[in-house]
Amino acid sequence: MRRQFFLFFTTFFLFLAFSSARTLEKDVNQRVTAGSLQQVTSFGSNPSGTLMYIYVPKKLSAKPGIVVAIHYCTGTAQAYYTGSPYAQLAEQYGFIVIYPQSPYSGTCWDVSSQASLTHNGGGDSNSIANMVTWTISQYDADTSKVFVTGSSSGAMMTNVMAATYPELFKAATVYSGVGAGCFYSASNQVDAWNSSCAEGHVISNPSVWAGIAESMYSGYSGPRPRMQIYHGSADTTLYPQNYHETCKQWAGVFGYNYDAPQSTFANTPQANYQTTNWGPNLQGIFATGVGHTVPIHGAQDMEWFGF
Numbered sequence: 001m002r003r004q005f006f007l008f009f010t011t012f013f014l015f016l017a018f019s020s021a022r023t024l025e026k027d028v029n030q031r032v033t034a035g036s037l038q039q040v041t042s043f044g045s046n047p048s049g050t051l052m053y054i055y056v057p058k059k060l061s062a063k064p065g066i067v068v069a070i071h072y073c074t075g076t077a078q079a080y081y082t083g084s085p086y087a088q089l090a091e092q093y094g095f096i097v098i099y100p101q102s103p104y105s106g107t108c109w110d111v112s113s114q115a116s117l118t119h120n121g122g123g124d125s126n127s128i129a130n131m132v133t134w135t136i137s138q139y140d141a142d143t144s145k146v147f148v149t150g151s152s153s154g155a156m157m158t159n160v161m162a163a164t165y166p167e168l169f170k171a172a173t174v175y176s177g178v179g180a181g182c183f184y185s186a187s188n189q190v191d192a193w194n195s196s197c198a199e200g201h202v203i204s205n206p207s208v209w210a211g212i213a214e215s216m217y218s219g220y221s222g223p224r225p226r227m228q229i230y231h232g233s234a235d236t237t238l239y240p241q242n243y244h245e246t247c248k249q250w251a252g253v254f255g256y257n258y259d260a261p262q263s264t265f266a267n268t269p270q271a272n273y274q275t276t277n278w279g280p281n282l283q284g285i286f287a288t289g290v291g292h293t294v295p296i297h298g299a300q301d302m303e304w305f306g307f
């Protein structure tokens, strides 16, 4: 009888020791299956309930970069994963792609509430930033290679991420968005549509725009992401005036003279696109005849990010 008890307890304690070691290993190194889109359900604090999806390439770099790729209204992580070139590029360059997914019906992003327009304010921007810091620690990522991009509402959020978390990102590419804070909701509504901004009626100067971006992380004086802004001249969803306002905003932030760009190139990177450089940290690309949204230029993005 005593011998049976002894055996029982030994087995029981061995089982306990084994299972706690396994739990520990999982917490320390919670990595997902490579080569397909995977949801991550636990990445730290998620104040706005944003969903996190991730693509880890089969050919992951030893110290990988990260690209956050943010979908448009009505989009999903899955739709942006299949409809954008970033997963294929991840296989080529070894970086990880994070595809956040909006928690709201209609899946626009919250670029209107005070919470989302503030560093650690508890909105979508805060949740996305937490996805980035989780990925950096889980994959021992290279913090000098963390980038953000998006289309339409995702482009608006890209500008908001650049303003609220400048310390996280090295560069950003914006496909047909509006300046950070332009979709502001006077009644502090979450995920609001702002038609005066969308229709290009919110017009200001570089210093006012810069002040709006800088106030999203007040007191911050460190480096900021290099900004690349695409917009189509025939955009009737987010009127092309938003191109000029966004470029004014970042020119103001970087202290460039908006009225005197350093260089302009016609038909660059393709026919009817004009590239304007205000300085090393700001490039605008205005696509004549192109509507909403400018197609993603994957190869140019890689160049802008420095892969």
Ligand SMILES: *[C@@H]1O[C@H](CO)[C@@H](O)[C@H](O)[C@H]1NC(C)=O
Pocket (backbone or CB within 6 Å): 181, 182, 183, 184, 185, 186, 187, 194, 195, 196, 197, 202
């Ligand atoms: C739309 O945004 C502008 C700032 O860009 C703001 O002045 C205006 O009040 C906003 N509209 C609404 C309905 O909140």
